[in-house]
Amino acid sequence: MWKNYLAIIYRNILRQKLNTLINILGLAAGISAASLIFLYVHTELKFDESWDNADELYRVNETFEYFRKESTPYALTSHVLGKRMRSEFPDMQVCRLETGDYGNNIFVDDKWLNPGRIKHADDNFFKLFTYPQREFNTRTDTLPRAWIAKKKYEKYFEPFNTKTFRYGEKWYELAGTFNKSGYQSHLDVDLIVPYDSLILNDYKHTWDWTRLNTLTYVRTDLGAGELEQLIDQRLKNEVDTFTRKHNMQMNLHFPVISLPEIHFNHVYQYDSLSNRDKNVVWLFSIIGILILTIASINYINMAIAQGGIRAREIAIRKTMGATRKNVITQFLGESVAITLLAIIISVIFTEMLFPAFNEITGFDFHIFESAVLSRLVVFLSVVWLLLGFLSGFYPAFVLSLFQPITIFRGGADLMLYRNVRSYFVSSTKVRKLMLVAQYLVAGTIIIATIIIQLQTNYLVNRDMGFDMDKLVIMELEKDSTRAPQYRSLLNAVLELDNVEKATLAERVPGLRTGRLLFYFESDSGRYQNGFNVFSGRPDYLEVLGCEVVAGRWFDPSARKGELRNEILVNEAFVETMGWSQPLGKEFASGFSDEHKVVGVVKDFNYYSLHQDIEPLAILPNIFTNRYLVINARDPKELMNSGKLEHLWSGFFPNQVPTINRLRNTFNSQYTHEHRLLSIFAYFSGLSIIISSLGLFALSAFSAQKRSREISIRKILGAGHKHILGLLYVDYMQIFAIAILLAWLGAFVFANQWLDSFVAAVSPGLLPYILGSVFILGIVAITVSYHTLKATRTNPAVFLKYE
Secondary structure (H helix, E strand, O other): OHHHHHHHHHHHHHHOHHHHHHHHHHHHHHHHHHHHHHHHHHHHHOOOOOOOOHHHEEEEOEEEEEOOOOOEEEOOEEHHHHHHHHHHOOOOEEEEEEEOOOOOOEEEOOEEEOOOOEEEEOOOHHHHOOOOEEEOOOOOOOOOEEEEEHHHHHHHOHHHOOOEEEEOOEEEEEEEEEOOOOOOOOOOOOEEEEHHHOOOOHHHHHOOOOOEEEEEEEEOOOOHHHHHHHHHHHHHHHHHHHHHHOOOOEEEEOOEEEHHHHOOOOOOEOOOOOOOOHHHHHHHHHHHHHHHHHHHHHHHHHHHHOHHHHHHHHHHHHHOOOOHHHHHHHHHHHHHHHHHHHHHHHHHHHHHHHHHHHHHHOOOOOOOOHHHHHHHHHHHHHHHHHHHHHHHHHHHHHHOOOOHHHHHOOOOOOOOOOOOOOOOOOHHHHHHHHHHHHHHHHHHHHHHHHHHHHHHHHHHHOOOOOOHHHEEEEEOOOOHHHHHHHHHHHHHHHOOOOEEEEEEEOOOOOOOOEEEEEEEEEOOEEEEEEEEEEEEOOOHHHHHOOOEEEEOOOOOOOOHHHHHHEEEEEHHHHHHHOOOOOOOOEEEEOOOOOEEEEEEEOOOOOOOOOOOOOOEEEEEOOOOOOEEEEEEOOHHHHHHHOHHHHHHHHHOOOEOOOEEEHHHHHHHHHHHHHHHHHHHHHHHHHHHHHHHHHHHHHHHHHHHHOHHHHHHHHHOOOOHHHHHHHHHHHHHHHHHHHHHHHHHHHHHHHHHHHOOOOOOOOOOOHHHHHHHHHHHHHHHHHHHHHHHHHHHOOHHHHHOOO
16 A cells, blocks of 8 residues: 555656645755754753753852942952852852953964963863863973863864963963864853963952952852852851941842853843843744745645646545545655655755854854754654645645545536535635735745844944044953053054054943942942943043043143043933033042043943943043054055054064954944844745745646636637736735735834834835835746746637637
């Protein structure tokens, strides 16, 4: 029996080559897209779950609970917390991570290289984060030992055949490599050096509970609530003593979060840049399901459309003794077989699309990696069974209802008969409904893509309140010993003809700011408030192109002590403090007891348009400078001239400089929007292709079914335009209904998505009209081939046997 089924499936595939090809290609494209979305969604949902006993891993955070202001939670903690926890809880694994004092460059074989993110970590790092390790046999016992990611080692150390490097003023030996493949985590680390090699300034680290530089992790079998309570109990007296000693009007609290919860958490400041919005992940899941649905609809529509052709086959099989169950099994078997062929082809498509997928998502997947392959096998197995059954369900259960006597009388018009349950409708209506569903999905995605494009263009081109388009930045190492060379480099840059202004700064707009506690006096006593801070040379904001709305800039001629006390604030700072006359206001910080406001800067966007402009304080030369900021007459020419690289090589001959337009650095905050746009663009195109494949085949069936009607109309004098209009009207009705529903879906999406920005484009009707015209053109082109062919065929061809 099964041989018979397979033979029939094989013959039907050969007999309907074009339809089978369209079915298989449509399903393969849909399955490939769904596979990529599945890998993306699965990876996002499984962040930090690959560690051994991941449910025992926690990150300890620090919250400033101000008495007069809303609490501020931070992902970072003070160095003191980790130190005290390691002492108080010897039965727990407590690990500290901290960014190095010398940036991300190392010295290898007389060359400066950037191997990625460098972190100082305690020696129990791999007991918490269980990356697979490979230890080297060589060991000198005289140098501190470091670990490097496998791919970084292959790129930066194997070519030089060395395992030693210098970071800052210290030399290190590589102990081995760790493999990050398959371990998706909020951790962004490529090179791990010992924590005890960190420069520990007593003032900075030993006693101050409010200087936040460290990520603190714990492995324990306690629950998050128990651990949090235990930390507060053990350390409360010590922390309270610290806050009272320094007259701080706030409490310090140490909330705990499990590692798998971090990825979708947006509560803590200075958290991982890899954190995501879970709603977007679910949105991609829905898109994947819809793409599969569109592909399935193609198969169902075409199977129903072929029902009239296969009606006599069904009748003969039933006459020869086949039961309805046998017919259902045959049709489901065909569906499962075609789905299997589509899955095999989809694997090829998926492998071809992986490079583009990795570029868009930032992941590094390869289809033959064990973790990726195992996930795909499970997913494709489920898709095979589920899609194979669902795609064949409607044709199998509908076509199997045909009665031989009705078919042989010539009444097989693809209408369901009396024995069909009342809630079924005619196959023609079902096909139309499914086409509406296909173009509803395609239309919604296309219009949404246009809206995302408009908003992305608005974000990257909007005036942020300073001379962003004229600015070029050179990244500097966080190395105070290079300060004299950086000053000399600045002087050399200022001599270039294309340079209007230049300065040194610790931060630039578009990157995370520092944050500092300030102390204010009021009628009811002293209180604290934390604000974002920029630090740089006195002319920093002038080089940026900001505007002073009250007071003046820093006085570069002031004595060092007096200059250190001067401070600039933005308008948001003044509004938050409720000052009517901000100039001359005095307050304190850990750097000065006599800060005095000498100027108010007009608000400018130093973060992305995802958030409002926050209060900002600008301090002169407080922190180590990390950037050389250049205001150029023609920044593009300056970037392409090679003059900056030439000047850099004169001071640091073995190190390649990192030079960027500030606009590019600032717009990197919109990576998520660019990723969203790319994904929507890919899937909008895919949805149109799949829908059009199905419509192309259905238009052929429709033209064939109405061939006699068309021939008679031509004989009676109907012209080509009249017949074309008659054939197009059905498709235009489907198009109109789908587009109206797509407008509604896209409108709901646009409202919710654009609300996440503090400034957004007003899309108007343009995206909706463009999307509608695009789909109308696709529909017209798709159905035109068979429609025009039918109108140009001689009526005698169809009527000669009548």
